Amino acid sequence: GAVVSQHPSRVICKSGTSVKIECRSLDFQATTMFWYRQFPKQSLMLMATSNEGSKATYEQGVEKDKFLINHASLTLSTLTVTSAHPEDSSFYICSAARTSGISYEQYFGPGTRLTVT
Amino acid sequence: AQSVSQHNHHVILSEAASLELGCNYSYGGTVNLFWYVQYPGQHLQLLLKYFSGDPLVKGIKGFEAEFIKSKFSFNLRKPSVQWSDTAEYFCAVNEGSASKIIFGSGTRLSIRP
Numbered sequence: 602g603a604v605v606s607q608h609p610s611r612v613i614c615k616s617g618t619s620v621k622i623e624c625r626s627l628d629f630q631a632t633t634m635f636w637y638r639q640f641p642k643q644s645l646m647l648m649a650t651s652n653e654g655s656k657a658t659y660e661q662g663v664e665k666d667k668f669l670i671n672h673a674s675l676t677l678s679t680l681t682v683t684s685a686h687p688e689d690s691s692f693y694i695c696s697a698a699r700t701s702g703i704s705y706e707q708y709f710g711p712g713t714r715l716t717v718t
Numbered sequence: 719a720q721s722v723s724q725h726n727h728h729v730i731l732s733e734a735a736s737l738e739l740g741c742n743y744s745y746g747g748t749v750n751l752f753w754y755v756q757y758p759g760q761h762l763q764l765l766l767k768y769f770s771g772d773p774l775v776k777g778i779k780g781f782e783a784e785f786i787k788s789k790f791s792f793n794l795r796k797p798s799v800q801w802s803d804t805a806e807y808f809c810a811v812n813e814g815s816a817s818k819i820i821f822g823s824g825t826r827l828s829i830r831p
Binding site for chain 1: 750754760761762763764767769808812817818819820821822823824826
């Protein structure tokens with residue numbers, strides 16, 4: 602099966618610092634990865650689409666200068682939360698897309714719990 | 719823009735009861751439809767998906783869903799739930815020509831032993 606990992610699983614940082622979250626597809630290549638944010642007891646909100654070798658596409662309302670996304674290889678995308686503030690505390694989830702014929706599926710990582718103090 | 723509606727926010731059932739969770743989407747073109755489950759403390763898992771063909775889709779763990787195009791619906795069903803089905807269930811959709819998936823607000827399912 603397709604496996605997506607995220608690192609770290611939990612991170613606590615001080616307000617004003619930056620945090621990098623990694624998303625890796627372990628056994629397949631993903632030209633497209635996605636970053637979501639999930640608040641407690643709420644649904645996943647798509648933040649951006651990350652394409653290997655090109656700039657990420659951000660959803661409306663998501664600050665691209667605050668949430669830096671880099672998709673450097675077919676198996677790795679990173680999300681950097683810059684100058685983090687307490688309101689950025691959330692659960693960040695990535696997914697990697699795999700297409701096979703007409704079938705399409707996204708595989709989700711386990712998520713990263715960010716707490717900004 | 720696409721949107722996905724899940725009208726049941728929290729459903730409470732007894733074991734062995736039948737389950738149906740509603741999902742409606744708004745998009746007039748070709749769509750792919752998904753149901754994901756998130757067990758407590760775990761990451762999202764795909765239950766089933768519809769791309770084309772038979773509108774009645776069977777997934778894992780005894781779940782099934784029926785795509786009714788005229789009603790823009792993709793309801794999730796299970797004839798007899800178990801305590802282990804306690805989880806959050808998300809309906810999702812993406813356009814045939816695009817890859818991003820839009821999620822519904824989720825339905826929390828609680829099963830009484």
